[in-house]
Structures are given as structure tokens and as C-alpha cells.
Amino acid sequence: MNLNNLPDEVLFYSNDKFDQFIESCLGLDEMNLLKIQSIKNTRTLIKVPNIFSVLSIKCKELADLKDRLCFIDEDNNNIIIKTGVKMGFDDLIAVLKEKNCKYIKKTKKSKFSSSSSTTNSSISNTSSLNTTDSNITDSSLISTPTTATNVMSINDHIQVIVNSIEKYSINTFRNIILKHDDDYMIHLNQSDTRIDVHIKCGCKSTMKLAFRFHTQSFQLSQYFKHLKHSRCSMMKKRRQELTKNNNLSYDINHNNTLSSIEDEINFYEENMNTLNENSQITTNKYFFLYLAVMTSWEQDLLPFLDELPSYSERACFIADDSSYIVRPGIRSNIEQFIELLKNHYNAAAAPNQIKGVNNCMCGLVDINNGNTEYQLKSFVHVFVNNLMKNINRSSNNYQFDPTVNKFASAFSILAGHQAYEFVRINLPGSLPSITTLKNYNQNINLHLNEGEFRFDSLKKYLDLVDSNHVFVCEDSTSVVGSVSYDSKTNSFVGFSPKLVNGLPLVNQFQTHDFNELQQWFQDIGKSKLINANLVEPLLNKSSSSTHSRSYIISAYGTDNKYSGLNLFLIITFIKADTDIFVRLYYGWVLTFSYRMWCNQLEKTYSRQEKDNRFITRAAWLSIEINIHCLTSIIILVLQGLLPSSTLNTHLFSSQPCETTFRSARALSEGNNVECPLKFPIHHKNQREERTASTINLSSSSTTINDIEKIIIKAYHEAEKIMNTLELLQILKENDLDDIKKLNSFVFQQLHLKSSIDYCYFNEVDLQDSADDSNNNIQNDTENFETNVEVEGLDSDDDKPDSYHFTTSKETFQGMKIFDEIDPTKKNNYFHIMINNKPKYLHKQTAARLLTTSKNCLSSDRLSRVQQTRKQK
Numbered sequence: 001m002n003l004n005n006l007p008d009e010v011l012f013y014s015n016d017k018f019d020q021f022i023e024s025c026l027g028l029d030e031m032n033l034l035k036i037q038s039i040k041n042t043r044t045l046i047k048v049p050n051i052f053s054v055l056s057i058k059c060k061e062l063a064d065l066k067d068r069l070c071f072i073d074e075d076n077n078n079i080i081i082k083t084g085v086k087m088g089f090d091d092l093i094a095v096l097k098e099k100n101c102k103y104i105k106k107t108k109k110s111k112f113s114s115s116s117s118t119t120n121s122s123i124s125n126t127s128s129l130n131t132t133d134s135n136i137t138d139s140s141l142i143s144t145p146t147t148a149t150n151v152m153s154i155n156d157h158i159q160v161i162v163n164s165i166e167k168y169s170i171n172t173f174r175n176i177i178l179k180h181d182d183d184y185m186i187h188l189n190q191s192d193t194r195i196d197v198h199i200k201c202g203c204k205s206t207m208k209l210a211f212r213f214h215t216q217s218f219q220l221s222q223y224f225k226h227l228k229h230s231r232c233s234m235m236k237k238r239r240q241e242l243t244k245n246n247n248l249s250y251d252i253n254h255n256n257t258l259s260s261i262e263d264e265i266n267f268y269e270e271n272m273n274t275l276n277e278n279s280q281i282t283t284n285k286y287f288f289l290y291l292a293v294m295t296s297w298e299q300d301l302l303p304f305l306d307e308l309p310s311y312s313e314r315a316c317f318i319a320d321d322s323s324y325i326v327r328p329g330i331r332s333n334i335e336q337f338i339e340l341l342k343n344h345y346n347a348a349a350a351p352n353q354i355k356g357v358n359n360c361m362c363g364l365v366d367i368n369n370g371n372t373e374y375q376l377k378s379f380v381h382v383f384v385n386n387l388m389k390n391i392n393r394s395s396n397n398y399q400f401d402p403t404v405n406k407f408a409s410a411f412s413i414l415a416g417h418q419a420y421e422f423v424r425i426n427l428p429g430s431l432p433s434i435t436t437l438k439n440y441n442q443n444i445n446l447h448l449n450e451g452e453f454r455f456d457s458l459k460k461y462l463d464l465v466d467s468n469h470v471f472v473c474e475d476s477t478s479v480v481g482s483v484s485y486d487s488k489t490n491s492f493v494g495f496s497p498k499l500v501n502g503l504p505l506v507n508q509f510q511t512h513d514f515n516e517l518q519q520w521f522q523d524i525g526k527s528k529l530i531n532a533n534l535v536e537p538l539l540n541k542s543s544s545s546t547h548s549r550s551y552i553i554s555a556y557g558t559d560n561k562y563s564g565l566n567l568f569l570i571i572t573f574i575k576a577d578t579d580i581f582v583r584l585y586y587g588w589v590l591t592f593s594y595r596m597w598c599n600q601l602e603k604t605y606s607r608q609e610k611d612n613r614f615i616t617r618a619a620w621l622s623i624e625i626n627i628h629c630l631t632s633i634i635i636l637v638l639q640g641l642l643p644s645s646t647l648n649t650h651l652f653s654s655q656p657c658e659t660t661f662r663s664a665r666a667l668s669e670g671n672n673v674e675c676p677l678k679f680p681i682h683h684k685n686q687r688e689e690r691t692a693s694t695i696n697l698s699s700s701s702t703t704i705n706d707i708e709k710i711i712i713k714a715y716h717e718a719e720k721i722m723n724t725l726e727l728l729q730i731l732k733e734n735d736l737d738d739i740k741k742l743n744s745f746v747f748q749q750l751h752l753k754s755s756i757d758y759c760y761f762n763e764v765d766l767q768d769s770a771d772d773s774n775n776n777i778q779n780d781t782e783n784f785e786t787n788v789e790v791e792g793l794d795s796d797d798d799k800p801d802s803y804h805f806t807t808s809k810e811t812f813q814g815m816k817i818f819d820e821i822d823p824t825k826k827n828n829y830f831h832i833m834i835n836n837k838p839k840y841l842h843k844q845t846a847a848r849l850l851t852t853s854k855n856c857l858s859s860d861r862l863s864r865v866q867q868t869r870k871q872k
Helices: 008-012 015-025 028-034 041-048 060-069 083-117 119-124 131-139 154-172 221-229 233-275 287-316 328-356 379-391 402-415 417-425 435-444 456-466 516-524 567-572 580-604 609-612 616-637 656-661 705-726 728-733 739-754 763-770 774-789 823-828 843-849 861-868
Strands: 070-073 078-081 185-190 195-200 206-208 211-212 216-219 316-317 324-326 469-478 485-486 491-492 529-538 550-559 829-834 837-842
Touching: 008 041, 008 083, 008 206, 008 287, 015 028, 015 456, 028 060, 028 083, 041 083, 041 206, 041 328, 070 456, 078 774, 154 185, 154 195, 195 221, 206 221, 206 233, 211 417, 233 287, 287 656, 324 328, 328 580, 379 402, 379 417, 402 417, 456 550, 469 616, 485 774, 485 843, 516 829, 516 843, 580 705, 580 728, 580 829, 705 728, 823 829
Parallel strands: none
Antiparallel strands: 070 078, 185 195, 195 206, 211 216, 316 324, 469 529, 485 491, 529 550, 829 837
16 A cells, blocks of 8 residues: 555544554554554554554463564563564554644644634624623614525524524533523514524513624524523523422432331341340441441442453453553553543633633743743742732832842843833832842842952852762953952952962952052053853762752953963863763873873973973873873762763863853852743854763773773873884883883872972962072062052051142042042042042042043954954
């Protein structure tokens, strides 16, 4: 049979016709496979996820089918579906699914076209649906002209109306059927040009029925509304009669039941009295009542229990271990039926829910809770609920959820003051005022002190997410070079800080002298980039969290004078699609190659010559640290102490830094996992993450011995590389051509050069010894620190006339220049002289006054990197 030309009716085949269709397409055995699973129609065949899953059940009923449809591996007792059988079913199901999708689209399209074609005619009849009984009575005197020629007789029209009313009453009212001439009367007048129809209800109300030309029928919705929603006396009377009849029948049935129970009680009393004449047992009438009722229940229940085994045999497979497995076809049909009922119930309940809250959007909040995309604690849920609560409060009593405050803080920073106020004013109660927002920002820990490493806060965060292992990453991004004043630390931020032992000085730029600030603007460059250090926690298997957020441990400005690792190192440790064992292998190849290279230089050249011929010490140590860290992570995963997700080392690169820069996660410290906010993402970054080809080591047979073999193999590969460069001979001459000897020698070299006993050094001595090789840089740093410490502590009273301004202006609108200030905020101002008058100049105003250029950055990343070097 050609599957490409199947008719649409194949989607509605069932029972025998469906069996014949399957047999003609696939064969008798395939048809029996579906039949034994109770798959009796096309809809069920499409819905069942795997029709071959039943063949894995050990059941006598399936033994014959297994022999004909499968290959059986007697050694492992496994089954393999025959290729022809599997391909036949796959092709047929694929064709049926495609045809079903096309049929659904065609059906929706036809419904849409039919509904659009009747829009105009339905609009013309809308006014007649909303009139009252009195208006209807008055309008009955008006005739409706028609232009269509009616071919039906008067009796035919009346019969159609009667049938429609009877059908409506059966579907709408319980046990009430409206009859013509008893509950209502129909008056129809027909002429060549018009048809006039009036219906008179049993409550004496009269209304006119509109004629629909496109269907040649009458519109009865007005009369149906009258019956269902108005106070129709005829309907009240019918309901009262129905209630009276129901009560009468209930009394009769109740009396019959009681009489039968009384007979049974008397029967039990007589028997019990006969049995207990000599035992002096007093019978209790309530006991006999209970016994009689239980007996009647048993009479109704026992027949069902007798038939239960037969139901189980027809609906289930009985496995060899006597367990029952429901046939897939029956399970699929029941699930579809339940889903259909749920959809019907939700569709019927949704309008009532919306009407219950007066068409307010608050009633729509819980509708999407069943969808996994909208969880109970999603931001939209919190935001809308908070807004609806504030609507019922006065404007001076608004209250806001902490999540809304966090959103408002991020929105204010990203959009700016004007955009924030525009939204807040037009959506009253949705966002807090500017004053409330400022208080919120001051109370939360959003402040990052430049250059300070927050190890105490990191410890609390790691305890919160239950993590004992972390991965540290570092990266930088372009910023607009400008200098601003931080009143909390009384320091200027924006200058490129000096590095001492590789770390920036904290609160380096503090001064009370305007001359010194002016000198800094002339001598010290501004930060063109911001350098961020992030920590990515590695979650344990027992952790309740599914994903950890990066934590900003430190951030400071920089002038981009850093050297990077070579491309081979980046590919080895960061490339996403590298297998974990390949990553480990090439990482150790790189490590051993550098070790051999370094030791060859150590035995051949002087220290200065070696420094000129080898990579930097920082790069070498980075390689050693990374490969040992990767090996340790793999061993921890093998021991079951860490989950396999920690092997995705490409995720622990500088990408968390980039993500932090883009999404402004630093606004909430990136550690609030309860109700996260979503920030806009550039279209270039909206790509699906590539899944790493790591192996689930927790369930594999890999051992630590296998890891050792990979490392030894990497050593031999490094030997080959060094041999082609003719460097291996020097190692042999110095007795370093063995892996153990080489590793011992490297360990001694690194240990001697990196061991420092800090207990014998104070802070100044440590700085002096750290940079012995470059005394000039050391002297500059010391002189700079001395200036900061000595001149920064000078008070304003010692040098009241430190700087003089001369200007023709008398007022300084928009600038923080005052004659008097709060003594508690004295450190936030410079004491200067303007036109020989003492003034106080705020340090932020001074920073802006000394800024001579206005830098900007493009939103395009490439342009932004190019503009970074051009900033002044």
C-alpha cells in the first residue's frame, strides 16, 4: 500500500477496519501486536510512545509474538526487534502523525473562515439579544421584511422551532422538557416578502424571533435567555412540580427501603433470640440495623468483586511474577480521556473565575501555575499580587515585596531616573517611590569596595549553597573612563590602582587636598576596564540546588596591561566539545612539554637568558595549577564526592564574568536564587549552550589506574615532541629523562622559588622583598604610598588657603559649593578659597570639575574594544 496517498478517513479507522488497515500495510503479526495491546484506532497508535515496550515483559501471552517479531539473545536473555518490523511501524506512524497535523491545520483554517463569514450577520442581531421583556413585547408589532424566497411551509418552520426548543431544554434543564402548546405558543405569518414569527411563553411574555437569511432559520437565543436567566413564572412552576415529584418518589423509596430493613432486622432478631435463649444476651436494635445495612452492601459489592479478575485479565498483561501491567492502548485511551475532561473543565471554569474577580487581571495570576515555565514564586506572580494589594491601600501606605524592591532597584539603574518615574507614575502601586528606593539601596549590601576581596561574605555564600569546592575565574570588560567620589570610603574611584604583589591597594586614592587631586588627574591614568574576580561553586550531589550562581569576590579598575595564555592552553582547558579524557591527556602533554623545556633551559642557560627564552612564570604556574585541579576534580567525581556536572570545565572560564557584566547580576550580588530577575540579552548571545561531551564517570568503569595510564601516555607524547626539537638529549645528559626524576626536579624548583615564611616579615618588609628585581618600580610605589598616608591625613585647618579660585560668578547653581556644611560630613568636602572667600567644595563636584574629556562606549562589542584604547 502506498503510504503517501492515504485518505483523511484513515485517521478515524477503529476496531475491525483499523485491524484490516494495519494488516494490509504491515502484516498479520504487526496487527496482532497492536491488537494484544488494545490499540484499536489510529488516534491511540499515534499517542502510544513505544509500541515495542511490551515485548520486554516476561509473559506467556506474548511469547509467541516475541518469536515472530524479535531475535532473542539466549546468552543475555535480551530481545532485538527485527529491522523490517521496526522500520515498518516507524514509517507508518510518521506518515499518520504528519497527516494528523495537516488535518488539524485544515480543520482550524476552515473553522476560521466560516466564523469570519458569519461575523456581519451576527452583528446585525446583537441588539435583539439584550432587550427586556417589555421591549420585546413592544417590538413584536414590527414586521421584519425579507428578500429571500422561503421554500419551507409554515408547519415545517414551526416543527424546526419546536425541535430546537425541545433539544435545548433536554441539554439545559434537568428532567424538564418544554412542550409546544403547553409551555409556549408559536405564531407564524408568512408572505411573499416577509416572515413574522412570535413566540408566547407560558408566563405570558411575548417576543419576536429574528430570521437568519444565510441559514434560513430563526434565532432562538433571545427566548433561551428568557428561560434561563429571567424570572419566568412558567419555569418556576415547572421546577416546583419537579421538586415535589422528586420528594414524593424519595419518600416512597425510603419507606420501601426502611420496611425491607425492618424485615431483615426482625429476621435477625428472631434468629438471634432463638440462638441465645440460654445465654441471656440482650439484642440491640442498632446492631441489627448495622448488620442489615452491611448485608445489603455485600449483595451489591460481591458481584463486582467476582467479575474483577476477568476485568484484570482483559485489561492487563499478567507477568511471570504474577504482577499486572496495563495494556498500553487502554492506558493511552484513559489518559487522553482524562486530559480531554480536564481541558473541558478548565475551559468552562476560566470564564467563571474571571467574572468572580470582576474581570480583574488578578484572577489570571494562578492560571499558568500548571505550566513549568511559570512557577508559584515567579516574579510576575509576586509583582501582580503586590500591585493588587496596593490598589486597595492609600497612596501613602503602599507596601512592597522584597522581590519587587529588588526589581525596582535594578530597573532604576538600568533605565535611569526619568524612565523609572514614567513607569511608576503611570502604574500607581507597582513600584516604590524614589525615597523608598534610596533607603532600600542603602540597607542592602550592594556596595563593592574597589580592590577589596570579600572572603568573609564568600564563606557565608558557600555555606548557603552547601559547597566545599570552587572554581575561580577572572576577566575584564570596557568601561567609560571617569573619576567619581565614594562617600562611604572617602576615596576617589576611577584611577588605575597600583598593584602590590599582584593585588590592588584598597582605598588608595584618599585625600583632603585639592592640589593633590589635581595632580592625580595629570599624572595617573584612568581605568579603561574593570577587572572582576568571580567564584563558581561546585555543588555536591546532596545539594538541594540545581545550579549555582557566580559570586563576585572582587572588582577593580585596570589599564589593560596584562599578558594572556597561549591559544593551545585555552583550547585544552576551555573548549566545550572536548572529551574529558582528551582534555586531561592534552593538558598533561602540554604540562610535561613545558617541564622538559624549562629544565633544559635550567641546565643550559643562565637565569636571565632563561627568562628571555621561556614563558612567563605566571603562565607556567597557571598551567600547573589548572592541570592538577582538573585531575583532582576527575578523581573526586570517580570517588562519588562530586557530581559529573563539575567536569564541564568550559563553564568555569571567564564566561561567568561576561554573564555578570551583561546581566548586571552584581545588583543583587548574584546569590538570590528564590525569585531571580531576567535581564535582556543581546541577540548574539541568545544561542543554545553546547552540551559538553563529558562522560558520566559516576556510572562508568573508569578507575584511578586508568587516569595514571593517560598521564603516562601524555608523558611519552611530550617526549616525542621534545625529541623532534632535539631537546631530549640534554635531559638524558642530566639524568632527567625519567618521569619520576623529572617531576621531582620540577617540584624542588617550584618549591624553592615559591616558599616564603610570612611570620618573619612585616608588611613593609614583605613589599620590599617582593620586587627585588626592579628597585625603581619599588621606590615609586613606596613614595606613592607615603604621599597617600602622610598628605591624606592633613586636616583642612592646617592649610585653609590650599587652593584659590577666581571667578566672576557669585552663585554656583548645580554645583555642591557651600559656605557652611555639616561638621559630621567634613571629610566629603575640600576647603577652598573662591574670590578670597572660604568655601566648601564637594569631592564629587571636584572630580567632575577636573574632568576635561567626556568618554563614551558603543553598545557593539567590537567597537567597544576598539574605543577602549582611545579613551583619555
